[in-house]
Structures are given as C-alpha cells and as structure tokens.
Amino acid sequence: MNQESQQPSSRGSATELVRAGLKRRYAREKRFRLYGLTAIFGSLAFLAVLIISITVRGLPAFQQTFIQLDVTLDAGTLGLTDNPDNAALLKANYNGVIKKALLASFPDVKKRNDKKALYKLMSKGAQYDLQRKLIADPELIGQSKTYWLPAGDDANGYMKGIVDTTLPEKKRRFKDNQIAWVETLKSEKRIAQRFNKTFFERGDSREPEMAGIRGALFGSILTLFVTLMLSFPVAVAAAIYLEEFAPKNKWTDLIEVNINNLAAVPSIVFGLLGLAVFINFFHLPRSAPLVGGLVLSLMTLPTIIISSRAALKSVPPSIRDAALGLGASRLQVVFHHVLPLALPGILTGTIIGMAQALGETAPLLMIGMVAFIVDVPTSLTDPATVLPVQIFQWADLPEKGFVERTSAAIMVLLAFLIAMNAFAVMLRRKFERKW
Amino acid sequence: MNLRTIASSTYAAIVAASVTASLAASGVASAQNARDQISIVGSSTVYPFATVVAERFGQTTEFKTPKIESTGSGGGMKLFCNGVGVGHPDVTNSSRRIKQSEYDNCQANGVTEIIEVLIGYDGIAIANSSSGDQLSLTLAEVFLALGKNVPNPDGSEALIENPYTRWNEINADLPDAAIEVLGPPPTSGTRDAFAELALEGGCNTFDWIAALAKSDKDNYKEICHTMREDGAYIEAGENDNLIVQKLEANPDALGIFGFSFLDQNSDIVQASMIDDVEPSFESISDGSYPVSRPLYFYVKKAHIGVIPGIAEYLEEFTSEAAWGEEGYLADKGMIPLNDDERHTAADDVAALKPMSPLN
Numbered sequence: 001m002n003q004e005s006q007q008p009s010s011r012g013s014a015t016e017l018v019r020a021g022l023k024r025r026y027a028r029e030k031r032f033r034l035y036g037l038t039a040i041f042g043s044l045a046f047l048a049v050l051i052i053s054i055t056v057r058g059l060p061a062f063q064q065t066f067i068q069l070d071v072t073l074d075a076g077t078l079g080l081t082d083n084p085d086n087a088a089l090l091k092a093n094y095n096g097v098i099k100k101a102l103l104a105s106f107p108d109v110k111k112r113n114d115k116k117a118l119y120k121l122m123s124k125g126a127q128y129d130l131q132r133k134l135i136a137d138p139e140l141i142g143q144s145k146t147y148w149l150p151a152g153d154d155a156n157g158y159m160k161g162i163v164d165t166t167l168p169e170k171k172r173r174f175k176d177n178q179i180a181w182v183e184t185l186k187s188e189k190r191i192a193q194r195f196n197k198t199f200f201e202r203g204d205s206r207e208p209e210m211a212g213i214r215g216a217l218f219g220s221i222l223t224l225f226v227t228l229m230l231s232f233p234v235a236v237a238a239a240i241y242l243e244e245f246a247p248k249n250k251w252t253d254l255i256e257v258n259i260n261n262l263a264a265v266p267s268i269v270f271g272l273l274g275l276a277v278f279i280n281f282f283h284l285p286r287s288a289p290l291v292g293g294l295v296l297s298l299m300t301l302p303t304i305i306i307s308s309r310a311a312l313k314s315v316p317p318s319i320r321d322a323a324l325g326l327g328a329s330r331l332q333v334v335f336h337h338v339l340p341l342a343l344p345g346i347l348t349g350t351i352i353g354m355a356q357a358l359g360e361t362a363p364l365l366m367i368g369m370v371a372f373i374v375d376v377p378t379s380l381t382d383p384a385t386v387l388p389v390q391i392f393q394w395a396d397l398p399e400k401g402f403v404e405r406t407s408a409a410i411m412v413l414l415a416f417l418i419a420m421n422a423f424a425v426m427l428r429r430k431f432e433r434k435w
Numbered sequence: 436m437n438l439r440t441i442a443s444s445t446y447a448a449i450v451a452a453s454v455t456a457s458l459a460a461s462g463v464a465s466a467q468n469a470r471d472q473i474s475i476v477g478s479s480t481v482y483p484f485a486t487v488v489a490e491r492f493g494q495t496t497e498f499k500t501p502k503i504e505s506t507g508s509g510g511g512m513k514l515f516c517n518g519v520g521v522g523h524p525d526v527t528n529s530s531r532r533i534k535q536s537e538y539d540n541c542q543a544n545g546v547t548e549i550i551e552v553l554i555g556y557d558g559i560a561i562a563n564s565s566s567g568d569q570l571s572l573t574l575a576e577v578f579l580a581l582g583k584n585v586p587n588p589d590g591s592e593a594l595i596e597n598p599y600t601r602w603n604e605i606n607a608d609l610p611d612a613a614i615e616v617l618g619p620p621p622t623s624g625t626r627d628a629f630a631e632l633a634l635e636g637g638c639n640t641f642d643w644i645a646a647l648a649k650s651d652k653d654n655y656k657e658i659c660h661t662m663r664e665d666g667a668y669i670e671a672g673e674n675d676n677l678i679v680q681k682l683e684a685n686p687d688a689l690g691i692f693g694f695s696f697l698d699q700n701s702d703i704v705q706a707s708m709i710d711d712v713e714p715s716f717e718s719i720s721d722g723s724y725p726v727s728r729p730l731y732f733y734v735k736k737a738h739i740g741v742i743p744g745i746a747e748y749l750e751e752f753t754s755e756a757a758w759g760e761e762g763y764l765a766d767k768g769m770i771p772l773n774d775d776e777r778h779t780a781a782d783d784v785a786a787l788k789p790m791s792p793l794n
Contacts, residue, residue, distance in 0.1 A: 086497065087496070090494070090496060090497065091495050091496070124763065128494050131494070131495075163702075164702060167702055171701060171702050171705075172702050173699070173701055173702060206483065206486045206487045206490050206767075207490075279522075283522060285470075286474070286504075287502060287504070368504050370504060370505065371502050371503055371504040371505070372489065372502070372504075372505075373500075373502055374489070374490055374493055374500035375493070375499060375500055383472065393505075395674060395676065396673070396674055396675070396676065397483060397676075398483065398675070398676070398695045398696045398698070398699040398700070398768065399699060400699065400700075403676070
C-alpha cells in the first residue's frame with residue numbers, strides 16, 4: 001500500500017474501510033478464477049468424453065474380418081465361355097464360386113436353410129473382390145487359389161465381440177450354427193481381422209464391409225478447393241477496398257450492414273439461392289463439387305470479409321503514414337506494407353470460414369450433394385458428396401456395421417479439420433509480426 | 436518467401452479468381468449437355484433398397500453407378516415432374532402412389548409417359564426392448580393411446596382430450612406402465628404412413644368417426660391424423676437407429692420405425708402384435724399385418740435410350756435375384772410382392788408400358 005498518497009485525515013477510516021472489504025474482494029476474485037477454471041475443465045471434459053466415445057466406437061471400423069477360402073474360378077460355375085469380353089466378366093456368377101468354396105470347407109452342411117446361413121458368413125462384397133481380381137488378370141480362370149475375402153456384417157460383428165451370445169438364439173441375428181462355423185474357422189486360423197484398407201480406398205456402399213470414405217473425402221477436398229479459390233481472393237479484395245479505399249458514405253455503410261447481416265443468414269438460404277441461380281439459371285450440373293463450392297463460398301464470403309477488415313484495421317496507422325511519407329502510392333502502401341502485416345489475421349478468418357464450410361450439410365441438400373454416390377469423384381463436375389453428408393447418411397442406415405463406420409468417418413473429418421487448422425497455424429507463425 | 440511476394444501473389448490470385456468465376460459461369464454450363472449416369476431422386480424409405488440395386492448395377496455392368504438423392508417422396512416427384520431433359524432426374528422413388536396433382540403437374544411439364552413400378556412393401560413396426568414383455572395391441576388401442584383427441588370413454592359420441600396415461604387404463608389386459616412412445620417427427624414419411632395406416636385404422640373402429648370420413652373429411656383427418664402433444668408421444672427424430680437405441684435404454688417405452696430396422700435389430704427389440712399379427716415377411720406380404728405401405732418407383736420413358744443404362748437398371752431391379760422372395764432386397768428388409776404380382780409387373784416393365792392416367 002502506498003502510504004504517501006493517502007490523505008492523513010481520512011487515513012485511518014479509509015484503511016479500515018479497505019481492510020473490511022479486503023477479504024470479500026479477495027474471495028470474489030478467487031471465486032471468479034474458480035468459475036473460469038471450472039468452465040475450462042468442464043468444456044475440456046466434454047471434449048474428452050466426445051473424442052473418447054467417438055474413438056472407442058470408431059476404432060473397430062479400421063479392422064475388418066476376412067475369411068480364407070480356397071476358390072476355384074472354374075468357367076462353368078462362373079458362367080463364362082472361352083475368351084469372355086469385359087461385360088461377361090463383370091456379370092459372371094462370382095457368388096456361385098464363393099458358395100462352392102464355402103460348401104467345400106463345410107461338407108456337412110446339407111440343408112437348404114443351413115446353406116443360406118453359411119453363405120451369410122461372407123460379405124456380399126466378396127464377389128466384387130473376386131470380380132476385380134479376375135478382370136485384372138483373366139488368366140486366373142480355371143485356377144484354384146487361396147483368397148482372403150471379406151466376412152459379412154454379422155460375422156464381423158461376432159469377431160469384434162458386438163454380438164451378445166447370452167441372448168436366446170431366436171433373438172439373435174447370428175445363430176448358433178454360424179457361431180460354430182466361425183469357431184471352426186478360428187481354430188483353423190482361417191478367419192482373421194486385418195487393417196480395413198477398403199475404408200480408405202473406396203466410395204460409398206450399402207454393405208458396411210465395402211463402404212469407404214474416399215468418395216466423400218475427395219468430394220470435400222474438391223468442394224473446399226473451389227470455395228477457397230473463390231472466397232479468399234474475392235473476400236480479401238472486398239475487405240481491402242472497403243477498409244483502405246472506399247469513401248465513408250451512405251452506400252458503403254449500407255454495404256457494411258449487409259455484409260454483417262449475411263454472415264448471420266442460415267446456411268440453407270444459400271443452398272436455395274444456389275439452386276435457383278447456379279442450377280436452374282446457369283444449368284450447372286446437380287450434385288457437382290463445383291456448385292457446392294460456389295454455394296459454400298457465398299456462405300463463407302462474409303465471414304472472411306469481416307475478419308479481414310478487422311485484421312486490416314489492426315495494422316497501426318503509423319505504418320501507412322510512414323509509407324505514404326516516403327512517397328509510396330496508396331496501392332503500394334496496401335500491398336507492400338498493410339496487407340503483409342494483416343495476413344496472419346486474414347488467414348485466421350479464412351480458416352474459420354473454411355472449417356465452417358467443411359462441416360456444412362444444409363445448403364448442399366438443396367443442390368443434390370446429399371446423395372448415394374459410389375464412384376470416387378475426379379473432377380469438379382462429377383457427382384460427389386462430402387464428409388458430413390456421408391456421416392449423416394451412414395448414421396441413418398440399419399446395418400450395425402455402419403455404426404462404427406459413422407464414428408470412423410467422424411474421426412476422418414476431425415483429422416481433416418485438424419490438418420487444415422495446423423496448416424493455417426503454420427502459415428500464421430511464418431508471417432506473424434510483433435511490434 | 437518474403438512478405439512482398441506473398442502480397443503480390445495475393446494480388447495475382449484476386450485477378451485469377453475473377454477469371455475463374457467467369458469461367459465457372461460460362462464454360463461449365465455445357466458440361467450438363469451430356470450425362471452418362473442415371474439420376475434418381477425420391478423417398479428416403481425406398482433409398483436403402485434402391486441404393487443396393489444401384490450399387491450392384493454399377494458393379495456388374497459397364498454403366499456408371501446411378502446417383503441417388505434422398506429427397507423424400509414429395510420432393511422427388513416435384514423434381515421428376517419438372518421436365519424432360521438431362522437436367523431432370525430419370526427415376527423417382529416413392530413410398531406412396533403418385534398423386535393426381537403430381538400426375539397433372541408431370542403432364543403439364545411434358546413428362547407424358549411415366550412407367551410405374553410397384554416394387555414391394557415396407558412394414559412399420561411398433562416395438563419395445565427385448566428385455567420387456569411383448570405387447571399385443573389393436574389398432575383401436577393404438578389410436579386411443581396416441582390420438583390427440585379421442586372418443587369419450589363413457590361411450591358418448593364426443594371427443595375429449597386424451598385422458599390415458601397408462602396402458603392398463605385403455606385395456607385392463609395391457610401392462611400397468613406409462614404410455615411412452617418414441618416415433619418420427621411430422622416431417623417424416625414414416626409418420627405420415629403411420630398416421631394413415633395405424634391411427635386411421637384405429638379411428639375407423641369407431642363408427643361415428645368413420646362416418647365422418649364421408650360427411651366431413653377435414654374434421655375426420657384432423658381427428659385421426661393428429662398425435663397427442665402432452666409428452667406421451669415423443670418425437671425422437673428421423674433417425675430410426677436412434678429410436679432403437681433409446682428403446683434399449685428404456686424398457687418401458689415403445690418405438691415406431693421401419694421393418695428393416697426391426698429385422699436388423701431383432702436382438703435388441705421385439706415387435707408388438709397388432710390385431711394379433713406380428714410383423715414378419717409373410718404377414719406383411721399377404722396383407723394380414725395392417726401397418727404396411729407400398730413402395731414404388733417411377734421412370735421417365737422419354738429418357739430411356741437417351742441416358743445410357745436406364746433399361747438395364749430396370750431389368751436389374753425387376754430381376755428375381757433382386758426383388759424376388761429370396762432376392763437381395765428381401766435381405767435388406769423389403770417385403771417382396773407375391774409371385775403373380777411380380778411376374779406381371781416385370782412383364783410390364785420389360786415392355787416399358789407407361790402407366791394409364793389415374794382416376
């Protein structure tokens with residue numbers, strides 16, 4: 001306490017007064033700190049619960065059960081003639097050879113119902129695996145070989161311990177005889193869990209074993225590429241003009257108010273706008289990442305403009321004055337001095353906008369990007385979907401295998417987001433200037 | 436990289452963007468002129484079945500896998516009837532038959548020849564957790580439990596606000612448990628179908644309400660389609676998986692969802708019997724289970740031969756391997772048509788016979 005500055009006459013009473021309240025004031029501060037800490041730890045705990053529950057659920061999706069079968073690709077069962085063309089190879093009866101191989105492994109299975117149950121051990125996608133192998137190498141026709149083929153959803157669930165075997169058989173999808181077969185395979189080491197490459201190599205599918213994230217991931221990348229290419233330069237140009245060049249009058253005020261309002265418009269409205277303008281008027285193709293990117297850049301523009309303007313505003317006027325004083329033109333002032341200094345802030349705003357765009361589904365619903373698309377998109381006009389849409393669609397399907405895939409897709413989305421943010425942080429570090 | 440180059444490259448990027456934008460607007464407009472992929476829209480109920488066919492079609496032929504958007508039956512019809520041309524979808528799925536107004540809209544927009552295909556049925560199950568007892572309900576009891584306004588229990592022909600809070604108040608044989616039913620929100624097609632089939636069915640067991648259907652249709656619909664809002668019916672979202680999970684956590688609650696979810700989760704939930712019939716492939720197929728609806732898809736005939744693969748897609752969908760009794764659609768929970776219906780339908784489709792105007 002600074003005693004010299006105190007008035008001697010009021011000294012005693014003032015000190016008394018302060019002292020009386022001192023304890024309360026300290027307590028108040030302590031309480032406030034405690035609130036703050038609770039808030040931080042509370043939100044950290046929520047985040048931890050979220051991430052842990054997603055990881056626990058999603059991790060099994062990175063493993064897939066495979067069954068080893070001795071398959072004979074004989075032309076008779078496949079229904080192929082000599083020198084089959086591509087169409088015939090595509091349509092051949094691969095299921096037939098798989099069924100034969102299964103029956104050969106379990107020769108005791110004779111009854112029709114048992115056979116059907118046995119066939120269900122294999123994924124419906126196993127035939128397409130064989131199909132791809134045969135098309136890649138037609139020489140395989142007639143040969144016997146050992147293949148590891150994907151197991152069906154129920155068998156996969158059993159191997160991962162999801163099936164509750166204590167329930168009475170009637171209530172289980174996975175029956176006692178199927179369990180016995182899987183146990184036999186297990187003892188013969190012909191069933192195993194392996195890394196699920198399919199999940200990263202393929203597009204969507206209605207069979208959980210065959211469903212992959214690649215289509216949605218590429219869709220997201222293409223869409224965000226268009227969004228970034230359009231919204232970043234346009235938004236920065238708009239911000240520079242409004243902040244550095246525009247006269248202050250009614251018109252610029254009006255524009256400013258509108259930009260602020262646009263940032264708060266629900267995203268579905270941009271979807272409707274995109275449908276009306278890009279698809280119905282310009283006749284761009286539905287479901288294309290190009291249209292998705294256009295719509296999302298409309299949505300992110302206001303966000304980037306607002307944060308870019310704030311970043312430009314925070315550059316000290318002395319920088320501008322000094323540059324002008326040394327004879328720089330206004331364009332030179334902006335591009336040589338102000339913009340480089342504001343760039344870290346602009347990048348932060350951009351990344352917030354892009355993250356928002358990455359997680360958006362509502363506007364994409366209107367332009368047809370909420371769709372079942374199997375082929376991985378390779379160009380801006382190919383039909384595509386995006387990661388959050390894929391998550392939404394998988395969450396809605398009845399097969400159990402999609403539950404773990406939904407969580408796995410969320411993990412991929414989060415990883416994408418973190419990579420994007422890390423890149424922005426890296427750029428910001430590089431350009432950051434302190435004064 | 437120094438700051439100056441960054442700034443000047445930003446400048447260049449701004450110029451590039453304006454070029455890109457004008458390119459996007461003009462150049463790509465021509466990309467639509469050729470489409471080599473079937474475009475399908477429509478019902479979210481048919482979606483899980485149509486996607487299986489589409490995927491198989493894409494895998495086993497040289498055509499591209501059709502693109503399927505889940506827009507809902509009504510939304511799909513609107514897109515479908517908008518016109519003929521590559522910009523418009525080729526097929527729309529529907530969990531109900533096309534309406535007169537939609538048919539007229541189609542005709543007005545030049546979509547004159549439409550091929551209608553009835554593909555099968557979907558049941559709606561009322562189920563609870565397997566750890567509880569199986570219930571046996573009648574449609575009348577379902578209506579009394581879920582209607583907003585129900586007939587006065589004293590027998591007079593008057594409506595009162597739903598007074599029932601426990602099942603045994605409706606019927607002494609039912610368990611002494613609170614009425615708690617989880618189901619889809621009003622935006623869902625499942626909810627529409629449930630109201631139409633289950634609640635209306637229950638409504639019609641009261642003669643004086645059934646009589647209203649002719650004399651005062653609006654009032655009849657109001658009575659029979661309005662679900663109670665006092666907390667006994669809980670809107671649990673469009674996601675049927677979520678309802679199944681909630682049932683598992685709450686053994687006293689009942690849930691309303693599609694048959695395919697029941698089929699896939701038979702270890703967690705059990706279906707209640709409705710009018711003494713349990714939902715199963717057989718009972719839905721022969722019509723004895725009362726809460727089931729037909730599934731359709733509609734094809735634009737003008738697009739066949741223009742968009743490659745439509746005829747082949749139809750062939751795949753109507754093949755025995757797909758929609759037959761042992762087909763892969765049945766594996767996914769779709770209830771197949773009976774043999775005769777299937778054969779006539781397959782013949783009609785093979786002949787590309789357009790539907791005749793509705794009455």
